[in-house]
Amino acid sequence: AQGLPDERMYAIYKDSENVIWAGTANGLVRIEEGQVQVFTEKQGLPKGAIYAILQAPQGGLYLGTNYGLYKIQNGEISKAIKNFPNEAVISLSLDAEKSLWIGTVNLGIMRINGLELENLNVQQGLPNNRVSSLLHDREGNLWVGTGAGLMRFADSPFVTLNNYQGLSDNYVRAIVQMPDSSMMIGTAQGLNHYKNSKFT
Numbered sequence: 455a456q457g458l459p460d461e462r463m464y465a466i467y468k469d470s471e472n473v474i475w476a477g478t479a480n481g482l483v484r485i486e487e488g489q490v491q492v493f494t495e496k497q498g499l500p501k502g503a504i505y506a507i508l509q510a511p512q513g514g515l516y517l518g519t520n521y522g523l524y525k526i527q528n529g530e531i532s533k534a535i536k537n538f539p540n541e542a543v544i545s546l547s548l549d550a551e552k553s554l555w556i557g558t559v560n561l562g563i564m565r566i567n568g569l570e571l572e573n574l575n576v577q578q579g580l581p582n583n584r585v586s587s588l589l590h591d592r593e594g595n596l597w598v599g600t601g602a603g604l605m606r607f608a609d610s611p612f613v614t615l616n617n618y619q620g621l622s623d624n625y626v627r628a629i630v631q632m633p634d635s636s637m638m639i640g641t642a643q644g645l646n647h648y649k650n651s652k653f654t
Contacts, residue, residue, distance in 0.1 A: 457490035458483055464544075467507035467515070475515065477504030482517060482526070498531035499524060506557075508546040510534075516554065518543030523556060537571060538564070547588035547596070555596065557585030563598065581605065581614055581624075587640075589629040597637065599626030604639060620653035622646050 458478060465477035474485040481494035482504045495501055499519065506518030514527025516534055520542050525534040545557030556564040562575030562583045575583050580600060587599030596607040603616030603624045616624045623643035630638045636649035647654040 457492065459492050459494060462503075464503055464505045465507045465518075467509075469509055469515065475507050477507055477517070479503045482507075493526065493531065505542065505544040506546045508548065508554075511548065511552045516546055518546055518556070535566065535571065544584075544586050545588040545599075547590050549590050549596070550594060555588050555590075557588050557598070559584055563588070579612065581616070586625075586627050587629045589631065591631045591637075592635065597629045599629050599639070601625050604629075615648075615653075620646075622653075 460478040460480040462479035463476055464479070467475045469475060476483040476485065480502070481492055481499060484491040484493070493499055499517070500521035502520035504517055504519055508516045510516050510525060514525050517524040517526060521540050522538050523534040523543050525532055539561065541561050542559040543556055544559055547555045549555065554566045556566070558564060560583055562573060562580050563585050565572045565574070574580060580598070582600040582602035584601035585598055586601070589597040591597060594608070598605040598607070601624070603614055604621060604626045606613045606615070615621055621639070621641065623641035625642040626639060627642065628640035632638060636647060639646040639648055
């Protein structure tokens with residue numbers, strides 16, 4: 455009734471100018487002072503959902519779509535990387551060096567390192583190629599939520615966490631770091647608090 459293209463939401467993001475952006479099942483929405491602006495195929499997006507939104511270091515927003523990685527800047531929409539595969543992008547994160555990490559449905563993690571596009575998948579140790587959540591924490595660790603558990607990459611060898619360690623479900627959908635540096639982890643079967651190597 456207020457102008458949304460779809461009421462199914464996959465991502466909500468507040469940019470550096472306090473504008474709210476929402477990824478819906480049928481395009482992108484910009485909300486400022488109650489005004490709704492819609493971006494769909496007519497404006498250059500691919501058909502379908504917007505799963506992830508993240509501010510780009512050089513300006514604009516990265517958009518994880520059903521058909522690859524896109525970018526919107528000054529109202530203009532384009533592919534973010536020309537050689538990026540035609541693959542659904544469902545999570546995004548920037549590390550301390552501003553390299554972009556991209557979680558996909560079928561290809562694991564893609565990372566843009568300068569002009570290089572690197573790939574990390576089950577062959578390199580991921581528990582599953584569906585990467586639905588990514589988070590770089592304040593300590594520099596990378597947390598990866600997959601369809602088969604949670605992984606933490608640090609300077610030491612990576613750690614895999616799943617229901618054997620007390621996680622409520624192995625499908626990890628969301629990861630947030632709390633002010634005390636503990637982690638809140640949303641799964642398909644509830645919310646988990648991870649502190650001192652224990653799940654609650």
